[in-house]
Amino acid sequence: MLPSRLPEPDLYLPGTGEPSLRWGVVGPGWIAGEFVKSVRAHTAQQVVAVASRSLDRASAFAATHGIDLALGSTEQLLTHPDVDVVYVATPQSEHLSIGLAAIAAGKHVLIEKPITVSAEEAQTLADAARAAGVLVMEAMWSRYLPQTSVIRSLLADGVLGEIRTVLADHGQAITADPQHRLYRPELGGGALLDLGIYPVQFASMVLGAPTRLTAVGGLTKTGVDAYSTLVLTHEREAQATLYTSILARTPMTAVIAGSEATLSIDGSFYTPTSFTLSSADRGGPVLTWSDPTNLKLFDGLSWEATALARFVGEGRTESPVHTLDESIAILSTIDEARAQIAAS
Numbered sequence: 001m002l003p004s005r006l007p008e009p010d011l012y013l014p015g016t017g018e019p020s021l022r023w024g025v026v027g028p029g030w031i032a033g034e035f036v037k038s039v040r041a042h043t044a045q046q047v048v049a050v051a052s053r054s055l056d057r058a059s060a061f062a063a064t065h066g067i068d069l070a071l072g073s074t075e076q077l078l079t080h081p082d083v084d085v086v087y088v089a090t091p092q093s094e095h096l097s098i099g100l101a102a103i104a105a106g107k108h109v110l111i112e113k114p115i116t117v118s119a120e121e122a123q124t125l126a127d128a129a130r131a132a133g134v135l136v137m138e139a140m141w142s143r144y145l146p147q148t149s150v151i152r153s154l155l156a157d158g159v160l161g162e163i164r165t166v167l168a169d170h171g172q173a174i175t176a177d178p179q180h181r182l183y184r185p186e187l188g189g190g191a192l193l194d195l196g197i198y199p200v201q202f203a204s205m206v207l208g209a210p211t212r213l214t215a216v217g218g219l220t221k222t223g224v225d226a227y228s229t230l231v232l233t234h235e236r237e238a239q240a241t242l243y244t245s246i247l248a249r250t251p252m253t254a255v256i257a258g259s260e261a262t263l264s265i266d267g268s269f270y271t272p273t274s275f276t277l278s279s280a281d282r283g284g285p286v287l288t289w290s291d292p293t294n295l296k297l298f299d300g301l302s303w304e305a306t307a308l309a310r311f312v313g314e315g316r317t318e319s320p321v322h323t324l325d326e327s328i329a330i331l332s333t334i335d336e337a338r339a340q341i342a343a344s
Helices: 030-042 055-065 074-078 092-104 119-132 146-156 191-207 297-313 324-343
Strands: 022-026 046-051 069-071 085-088 108-112 136-139 163-171 212-219 225-234 238-245 254-258 261-265 275-279 286-289
Touching (some): 022 074, 030 046, 030 297, 074 092, 085 092, 085 297, 092 108, 092 119, 119 136, 119 324, 136 324, 146 191, 146 261, 146 275, 163 191, 191 254, 191 324, 212 324, 225 324
Parallel strands (some): 022 046, 046 069, 108 136, 163 238
Antiparallel strands (some): 225 238, 254 261, 261 275, 275 286
């Protein structure tokens, strides 16, 4: 039976006890720009520095976003005494090396997804973070959105009953340019690591790690995975079917189907959006949830920044809603899927 009303989101609201940390950005690209804009507009955090191998590029980014300090090397930013947290937004092939250097410098680190390009690399990063006692967190912003908080509450309360099926897709039509980062294997390209990680992490949040995986798909001419369908088998007669592609834009929706109710998330499911919860009984009640904060699209990146600051203030060294072990497990799933696709 559905509840009379949906739970309120348990949000990482800015200005409710988290420290105002000083952030340095490594990799002044598009996603870094969206992150900085959202942090400035919707959090109590301070972005104080940006670094790039090109000082001109760092300076241009700093001028655009009102950042005081532009630096011509990552090393300068990592050793700067005014930086508390490093946000890594470089190509994913560089995530491990920069993450390890930031940890060695004693900085907290937020690393864009995927946290590294393989489970083995992620384990190396996690081991270093735990030894140093600093907080390292994957920038899986979907985990910190209001809708995700409500969904976690519904799952914890058993409102959907026994979960039987998870469906999710993420496809974008990326121009087939061999110089584009998603077509370049040396930069960690391919659909699964960049786009497919959203459906995989969603299934992981709902069902945990799979007990079996079957992946079918194809490669680009440059050798990265272009598209794939993953069927994940889980305990208690549950399955997840996930699709990703860099060849076509897909609806980017997600569904959790249980014995008592079905939850359907509107596209794009990994961004701030709405969902419906409907009874498993045909003609039964339907509840609709819409984000009460009115933050749209990349404004939602702000939630992860406030969450990280809150975790630092609480003395945590990992995110309680997206642990390093889960990041490793998700990459293990992607590693196996990519291996099956390459071998087919």
